[in-house]
Amino acid sequence: MTTTTAPLLDVTGVTMRFGGLTAVNDVSLTVGEGEIIGLIGPNGAGKTTFFNCLTGLYVPTEGAVRYRGTVLPPKPHLVTQAGIARTFQNIRLFANMTVLENVLVGRHTRTREGIFSAILRLPRYHHAEAESREKAMELLAFTGLAHKADHLARNLPYGEQRKLEIARALASDPGLLLLDEPTAGMNPQETRAAEELVFAIRDQGVSVLVIEHDMRFIFNLCDRTAVLVQGQKIVEGDRATVQNDERVISAYLGAPLESTTPAAPEDTQ
């Protein structure tokens, strides 16, 4: 899939420094409408810091992040409101709320009912609440969790907690979904199901930017993949470009000649 229109997300020259440490150095990246973009890199490469720059947790020292042409505001809740939703690497559900309530919280920015509306419970309130519930149930059906709507989030098995995080993120009607290691800790079957889910999300018109360690997952999924090493983007492109890049191999294996290790990216076929 190629982008013909202006990119949805346009990251230009983002640099993030903490004191003397440069965690992300001059990284540019674009995500077009309907694209699935992967971001890989070894531990400590700055992937999460880069993510945090996109989600408003950090304000980049240099460079700019534009979403639909406007610079992102530096507050997480405003970023979500603008249309970028995210999941977390270490699942952060509202563990003691029900599955349905978790998704309803995700609807927060798309609903307006305030405190007086809640107290007075005028017809408009009931209408908005019913609409939210309907939308939330749709999303639960979409992710295959509808039968567990009344369970506490904490009681879901691991794989379903990941799905719920995605459903909750989708509830804010995002244009771009950021997935932070969505398959961490999953077995191959669950990973396969996650792939299907990401494709289904894309087919609904939501672009996806995904951080992963699992190369097979990334290469199956993504239209383009960028590799981040020591804070810098060393290569970006399709599967073949990335897999044959010497720098990627050396970054993952330490040195190119030691490719006898079974974990070499070439083996992921």
Added chain:
Amino acid sequence: MHDLPQQLANGLILGALYGLVAIGYTMVYGIVQLINFAHGEIVMVGGFGALTAYLALPGGTTLWLALPLMLIAGILVSTLTAVAAERFAYRPLRNAPRLAPLITAIGLSIFLQQLVFSFYPDAKKARVFPKIPGDPFSLGSVTVQRSDLFLIIAAPLCMLALGWFVTRTRSGRAMQATSQDPDTAKLMGIDTDRIIVMAFAIGAAFAAVAAVAYGLRSGQVDFRMGFILGLKAFTAAVLGGIGNIYGAMLGGLALGLAEALATGYIQHLPGMHLFGGGAWKDVWAFVLLILVLLVRPQGLLGERVADRA
């Protein structure tokens, strides 16, 4: 404004007292991120410990002999109380939700106050604490009470000792490492439990010194003395940057000065003539706390205060 030097001296002495108490808040906070509300009461029990030692000595013992013994008794009582509180009240809650230890701290604070109130003889009202006899000193236009000499000597000594401990000893460095990153410190083989106990103990020892200083200054100790003192000391710790031990002392001095100046001069400001004097000093200290939180929440020497995401 001819009494400015006097006001400054008063402020610095008062501030040193706040600073000593603030150290306890800041050390515990730096390591376990807990505001130990009961710290004010640790000061209070230290004061009563010192008083007990004084009462136990034969009448007519010179204060120069009694004072060190009182200090030892006060430190003993404070430290034991604080360590016991850590072991039995706080430690079991270390992984509990964040409200639980705070509520325990309030319970402990009320419990200690009432323990002294109910069981220490005649503690229902303030008990007389010895003062250092003799006339005040005069240095130019500044007069200093003899009883304040103790604080003037003890506070810098304590700070020097603490500075030496933190930078020069193994335990002190371990403590700094733990406050930076408890998990990594644990991986490096530091016994974090021991470090936490140590933080409570050192804070309590400083609290006892402060309690003796307070007793000497005001000539009395009472079961309620820890409440306002604790609040002020916490303000000082925030002012200096909570978690930073030098900041605590600096914050204490700044708060003491601000309080003395507010007491002395605020009534001279236009429109404020009714808001000066001792009755309002606590109010101004509180207003200062709110202003600091508004303008520079990380305090004078602190780093950014934010939840680690």
Added chain:
Amino acid sequence: MTTRTETTPVIPLPATAATTLTGLGALAVAASAAMSWTWTSDFPGDLTYYGSPVGLQWLAVAAGVLTLALLLATLGTPGLRWAAPTRSNNAVLYAATGALAVAAYSVTSISTELGGLANLEPGGWVLAGGGLLGVLGALGLPLDRRTHVPLRILDKRLFLLLPAAPVGWIAAHAIPGDKPVAPVMTALSGALAIAAGAVLLLQLGHLANSQLRLGKVDRPLPAPRELPSWVEVLLIVAAFGVGSYAITFGIDTDYGELFIGYLLLIAFMIAALAGSGLLGRLRALTLKYRPVTTGAAFAAAASFPFQTGEQYASVATNILIFATVALGLNIVVGLAGLLDLGYVAFLGVGAYAAALVSGSPASPIHVQLPFWAAVIVGAAVSMVFGVVIGAPTLRLRGDYLAIVTLGFGEIFRITMQNLNGTTGPNVTNGSNGIPRIPELNILGFDFSQTHALGGIQIGRFGNYYLLMLLVTALVVLVFARVGNSRIGRAWIAIREDETAAEAMGINGFRLKLLAFALGACLAGVAGTVQAHVTYTVTPDQYTFADALPPNSAFLLAAVILGGMGTISGPLAGATLLFLIPKKLEFLSDYQLLVFGAALIVLMRVRPEGLIPNRRRQLEFHEADEPAPPAADDDTTALTKAGA
């Protein structure tokens, strides 16, 4: 972690023997009430008569009858089966233990107050014997137990206190009494003795727990009988009638002995009814008919002044003020997870605001606003203070809010004291407070007068009670509706995980400020009524910790004790916390001491409160549950990169 369970007796008795023994014991306890317990009328309540039970004797009747009823119900007696859906004999044991507790307490207090067991009449002996028999019999019934409970031994070092206590006692007595330090030593040895006793008791408790091993066996419940809905509604109303009667009885108790007996009875009976499954059934019913339940609850509360005299209406009004403010605090603490330690100051702000515009001659503002305007003023001023305190602190870690609010509570009191015309401008009349606040007169209804409502005379406190009940209803409404809405969900989300909540588009600071301001506002409204109820507002009514509620520490305790995030929790907690100091005056010296210790112990053993919110309970016991498999960065990276 699953525990295995069994259904076996603690004492091996033949089934019929156990049943007979329990039944006889229960009967004896109930029957003893018809006999004289003691020969002299010196014991409060006068228990000397045959045939006419009074005070404690009625408690014995209730305990005996309930035990018997539960016994018959678990046996499956037709007509009583509804009382014990679970058929668990534990319910019988709890009820029998309640009967024994009432009996033991009555006998002990009679013999200690009058000086010896010789003061017991036959009725007293029957009572004690019946109580013991009942528990022995119940222990022989097949009980729900866990198969294995390890014996917990306290930290060995604590047992050093046991020999230390007598040593301390000897040391204290060795010091001549004229030394100034002697009383200190006496106090120390006393504290040592108390600590040693506590250690001993705690260890005994652990021992009993490991022997009794009481637990809960999950067995299929029979489906509730299909009833027409009007019957179900009537059942709810009846239940609230019983509850209202029980609470009224507690408020009306006029001596400490009766109140303690009452508390013992209530505690054990609640445990028994929960064990029998009846409370669960009732709860299911109330959930089914929510509006009816709410209506019944308010009708029960509103009926209070019609059942009792002016003296108790005054107590009830104060309970209501306390409970309402506690519920307001629960929005802040329970829903949004913000610790507010100076909440009573907002009540004070409301009360002072109302007093200043009430037309009191001591108010420097010589205006008399109508009450509705005063309420708005009180609420608005409180809210402004809430925003001023909250705005700088709510951006920071939660601990800052705790201490800033603690400071605010104290500063409020000091400021009210200072605004007396000498140390500051005269606004509040200093520590004398604003006296002679006029009585309310709404639409010609004079609150100071006794009115006849439905043929019953309702006095001044009855009037204010009913007004305060409206405020309570308002706070309940706000809590229930906002708590279960977009805003309430956002609060809970913030409480659970603020970072994740922000990533969901929730403006954490704004919503926390909203919760804080709303809490302040509701306290302010309660304050405006309180000012009129108490005639006078003084700074010392609004302290952090004091023997008398409402104060900030007690408010927080009511919320925590009752259960965070629930409506009934703070109401129940506040009622208990108000009545205990009021009824047990002999405790007054040690009340705060016990209170402080209780907070520490509660946080350690049951941090979710007595009536926990389902969610809250889970959250607080998080550490006990197995953590979800962590997405460990390093290992997954290595295993997955080449998978």
